[in-house]
Amino acid sequence: MNESLVVVVSITSKPDSIATVQEALLAIMAPTRAESGCMRYDLYTNNKLAGGFTIIGEFVDLAAIELHDSAPYLKGLIKTISGLADIQVARLSELND
DSSP states (O other), rough: OOOOOOEEEEEOOOOOHHHHOOOOHHHTTHHHHHTTEEEEEEEEEEETSEEEEEEEEEEESSHHHHHTTTOOHHHHHHHHBBEEEEEEEEEEEOOOO
């Protein structure tokens, strides 16, 4: 049974904050990918919505996500973009038949 968890984060930046939000998002990519429990962590831009970003991450288990959530660079990201963007987070598990 595959116990990995997928995290999908939707970020919508305010129009005057797009560059700041994008820079802050890019800054957490490398350290997140270096986490031992991170299997994948990719940032996408929405081609139809200026300031729309999506992060798709996959982690080995819940403990790896919790470790990521406590990382200082993630806390710094949240502090930096707080008030500049709306953030929605979904934690997903694969359904198998």
